[in-house]
Amino acid sequence: MTYREIREKFQKFFESKGHKLVPSASLVPENDSSVLFTTAGMQQFKPYYTGAMDVEKDFGSLNTASIQKAVRTSAIEEVGDESHLTFFEMLGNFSFGGYEKKEAIQYAHEFITKEMGLPIDYVSVFGGDSDVSADEESEKIWKEIDSNIKIEKYGKEDNFWGPTGEEGPCGPSTEIFVNGVEIWNLVFNEFYCSKDKKLEPLKMKGVDTGMGLERLAMVSQGKSNVYETDLFIATMDKIRELSPKDEEHSQRIIADHIRSAVFIISDGVFPSNTDKGYILRRLIRRAVRQADLVGMPRGSLAKVANVVINDYGNVYENLVTKGEEIRNEIQKEENSFIANLSKGLKQLEKLGNNISGKDAFDLYQSYGFPIEMTRGIVILEKGGSVDMEGYKEELKKHSELSTTASAGRFKGGLAGSGDMETKYHTATHLLFAVLRKILGEEVEQKGSNITPERLRFDFSYPQKLTDEEKQQVENLVNQKIEEGLDTSMQEVSVEEAKKMGAHGVFDKKYGDKVKVYKIGDFSLEICGGPHVKNTSELGEFKITKEESSSGGIRRIRAVLE
Numbered sequence: 001m002t003y004r005e006i007r008e009k010f011q012k013f014f015e016s017k018g019h020k021l022v023p024s025a026s027l028v029p030e031n032d033s034s035v036l037f038t039t040a041g042m043q044q045f046k047p048y049y050t051g052a053m054d055v056e057k058d059f060g061s062l063n064t065a066s067i068q069k070a071v072r073t074s075a076i077e078e079v080g081d082e083s084h085l086t087f088f089e090m091l092g093n094f095s096f097g098g099y100e101k102k103e104a105i106q107y108a109h110e111f112i113t114k115e116m117g118l119p120i121d122y123v124s125v126f127g128g129d130s131d132v133s134a135d136e137e138s139e140k141i142w143k144e145i146d147s148n149i150k151i152e153k154y155g156k157e158d159n160f161w162g163p164t165g166e167e168g169p170c171g172p173s174t175e176i177f178v179n180g181v182e183i184w185n186l187v188f189n190e191f192y193c194s195k196d197k198k199l200e201p202l203k204m205k206g207v208d209t210g211m212g213l214e215r216l217a218m219v220s221q222g223k224s225n226v227y228e229t230d231l232f233i234a235t236m237d238k239i240r241e242l243s244p245k246d247e248e249h250s251q252r253i254i255a256d257h258i259r260s261a262v263f264i265i266s267d268g269v270f271p272s273n274t275d276k277g278y279i280l281r282r283l284i285r286r287a288v289r290q291a292d293l294v295g296m297p298r299g300s301l302a303k304v305a306n307v308v309i310n311d312y313g314n315v316y317e318n319l320v321t322k323g324e325e326i327r328n329e330i331q332k333e334e335n336s337f338i339a340n341l342s343k344g345l346k347q348l349e350k351l352g353n354n355i356s357g358k359d360a361f362d363l364y365q366s367y368g369f370p371i372e373m374t375r376g377i378v379i380l381e382k383g384g385s386v387d388m389e390g391y392k393e394e395l396k397k398h399s400e401l402s403t404t405a406s407a408g409r410f411k412g413g414l415a416g417s418g419d420m421e422t423k424y425h426t427a428t429h430l431l432f433a434v435l436r437k438i439l440g441e442e443v444e445q446k447g448s449n450i451t452p453e454r455l456r457f458d459f460s461y462p463q464k465l466t467d468e469e470k471q472q473v474e475n476l477v478n479q480k481i482e483e484g485l486d487t488s489m490q491e492v493s494v495e496e497a498k499k500m501g502a503h504g505v506f507d508k509k510y511g512d513k514v515k516v517y518k519i520g521d522f523s524l525e526i527c528g529g530p531h532v533k534n535t536s537e538l539g540e541f542k543i544t545k546e547e548s549s550s551g552g553i554r555r556i557r558a559v560l561e
């Protein structure tokens with residue numbers, strides 16, 4: 001079965017079982033600053049598990065299904081083996097008070113054995129510990145479906161999911177194994193896991209399942225690794241064509257990393273030295289290094305990116321519309337790193353096989369070598385060692401220095417990218433308050449997304465803003481900036497925050513403390529922060545675009561100059 005057929009089958013199957021198909025959310029999570037990237041299908045649905053948002057109102061059903069783009073870099077050093085990837089697509093079905101374990105397990109069993117025609121080797125269920133009792137219900141349901149099925153019982157490490165980020169819904173899971181490969185993770189969200197790791201029962205039980213498309217294609221197509229599936233064939237062919245040396249491991253890393261980079265850039269992230277931008281930068285630089293190892297000529301990575309763009313363009317249209325930007329960003333990063341790569345490699349040669357923390361840090365500082373690249377070369381290729389403790393100390397020393405340095409730069413108006421994000425955060429609050437003033441109190445926040453380069457804000461409003469309205473919005477934001485309003489923060493309960501009249505997406509656990517940020521007497525919002533101390537730090541606010549985001553929702557992009 002081709003991956004296109006698998007996608008279709010999955011969607012049709014869950015649609016026929018009363019699920020509303022929801023498009024993949026962006027890789028850059030909206031309204032969830034606890035993680036850098038979207039790592040699971042359930043992430044866009046987090047507020048529905050707690051009841052903070054109404055799933056029926058938004059989707060017309062208690063059950064949804066999606067094919068979600070996801071990025072996970074925790075196992076980046078394992079990429080190149082049979083199945084670890086930094087980007088993957090996750091097939092998932094979800095229920096928020098609709099169905100529970102019985103249907104979830106029945107659906108999964110039916111889909112794997114009947115629709116996909118695959119035999120299940122065994123399943124695992126949560127075996128219980130001192131904290132949470134064993135999931136006997138799931139065990140019973142599996143036995144009712146197939147009295148001969150082999151059931152393993154594991155602990156929290158394997159059969160308990162979540163939360164994504166620091167807090168969120170979580171619960172026991174049951175996993176399905178096919179050909180020795182873990183295929184599908186069915187999570188039963190029964191608890192809310194708080195920041196201090198306490199579990200509190202959720203009022204409503206939820207279902208969250210996730211199945212990696214790449215792994216499913218691998219077992220369905222009878223391949224021994226994901227790179228042989230039709231999801232990777234064209235990309236791997238191109239890489240082989242461009243590499244004089246046929247080194248499969250390096251070629252796989254290039255395929256994975258460039259695929260991730262393409263998708264990350266398509267969601268509005270650019271290479272930088274902080275947060276998401278730095279993850280992207282590391283992925284591209286690691287690919288540049290592998291391309292160098294297999295002898296690819298300069299410019300090859302953009303060609304590889306192009307294959308990914310063409311391959312996925314029919315599903316993710318923004319890859320095509322942003323194709324040129326994606327190729328350019330990858331090319332720019334390759335150009336800027338390539339000279340440093342050879343200098344850094346020479347320096348590494350001189351340093352020998354055992355690298356001190358200071359040397360590792362200098363390689364990063366002078367030549368832009370991400371630490372895991374140095375580790376890869378020294379440990380995996382040369383069998384040497386890198387003093388990680390020492391490296392971390394250097395990093396800490398340096399970041400203390402750079403805080404001081406950036407405080408200095410700040411005065412001169414040249415903020416680092418972290419500082420820029422903080423400014424955009426505050427500007428977003430001002431914008432929201434201004435929109436309500438000018439367009440009316442019915443304007444609600446529908447999404448927000450910030451990069452060091454710009455802010456993006458989605459809000460409910462039925463029609464396009466007139467030029468005059470846009471001008472009024474800009475003027476009032478700038479007026480509030482010029483007024484030099486102080487910001488302040490208070491931690492209160494959700495109830496108190498609501499009473500105070502604070503705006504926000506109430507997607508946090510009830511009864512928990514939330515931060516309320518106040519800007520002068522002009523804006524009051526629930527938000528994780530951080531914010532600037534005074535609006536005078538923001539510079540000049542300018543709307544760069546006003547467009548439709550989806551039905552009844554407008555989107556504004558703006559910059560600070």
Ligand code: SER
Binds near residue numbers: 039161208209211
């Ligand atoms: N959240 C779980 C996972 O990502 C199931 O979807 O594995």
